Amino acid sequence: MILVTGATGQLGRLVIQQLLMNVPATQIVAAVRSPEKASDLAALGVVVRKADYSDPATLASALEGVDKVLLISSNELGQRFTQHSAVIDAAKAAGVKLLAYTSVLHADTSLLALAEEHRQTEDYLRKSGVPFALLRNGWYHENYAASVPSALAHGAHFGSAGTGRISSAARADYAGAAAAVLTSSDSQAGKVYELAGDDAYTLSDFAALIAKQSGQPVVYTDLPEAEFKGALLGAGLPEEFAELLANSDAAAAKGALFDDSRQLSTLIGRGTAPLSASVAAALPK
Structure with a gap:
């Protein structure tokens, strides 16, 4: 089972679309705050579960039977680390085999103010003991x-x-990279990907x-x-x-x-x- 957080968001929906190309819908879990907004995903056979960052009980139930998690970073600035750490704690308790996290390009050295909460999350992940992969996404074409x-x-x-x-890329390309990591037959634990156009x-x-x-x-x-x-x-x-x-x-x-490392195009194969x-x-x- 592969769980995607923020599954009704712009990136989340694209990731699920990519996963559906290679994974049965019944093995994909769309974790969302408002399940009614994911009716279209449910209609495709995707498992929809409520997951509220501020309600740990929902995170625990959402992660039942899940092997891999894609933690798409929250868009609530100032609250992201608290929210992310709640998901990581739940993933650890559930014994997930891999948690892939959408961080930011060169998070460890980035001058971007928004990188700080990503650095905090990455550090928490390393100390958690949960097997993880870092998807350090660059800017989206759509931002500009x-x-x-x-x-x-x-x-x-x-x-x-x-x-x-600026080495931006389309949101769909980042979604493709996330899907590739989640479905790879190679171990992804400990991998850090610097993703850019x-x-x-x-x-x-x-x-x-x-x-x-x-x-x-x-x-x-x-x-x-x-x-x-x-x-x-x-x-x-x-x-x-x-x-x-x-x-x-x-x-x-x-x-x-x-x-200019081209790790994104390498991951998506084009x-x-x-x-x-x-x-x-x-x-x-």
Whole structure:
């Protein structure tokens, strides 16, 4: 049995889609806070179980009979480590054979502010005694593609990444890597994967790509981190999210989102999807 946490999230659903290609639905457990939101997965034969990070009893019951767990990192900043450790404790009690955790690229040395809770989780995993694999995911293409409509509206993409190179990949590629690790016949215990796209780009390249595909002028405007955060706040983003985006861009300027090891494409057995595909999908129809 393979259990996926956050199974109704964007990454979780893609992982389950990938697993269904090689694993019987009855051997896949979708762990979710709201089972009613997973009715489509249940209709496919996937086992749906309630799992609430704040309710250890639900974690224990969700993990019954489970051999492998994919712990998809929580999106609740500031609460992630507590939530993750609860799942790890439950996995240990259930005697799972492998827990794969979606961390962040180069978590041990990353300048990203969001890396701290990932470092805490990785350290907790190491001390837990649970066999584990670390899937250190880089940035998603979709993180930047979401800004395509705004860039077209303003004729510019704003950021603080300078000339830092970014090795992002499509969310589906990261899902494929997770599925590959979970279904591998080779032992994955102790493996650490630095996962990133095959091709790196700067935000100037990103703006040029939007311009090329849309036929409209778009340029990259680099701002100091504080000024970029202010612009995001002015656009209506919540303080915490604006801080996260600005910090991430500033860290990218120093190489935090770059990796050229191609471990992701090796895991999925093909080249990673190009950024151009995500930009094309984000263009207004």
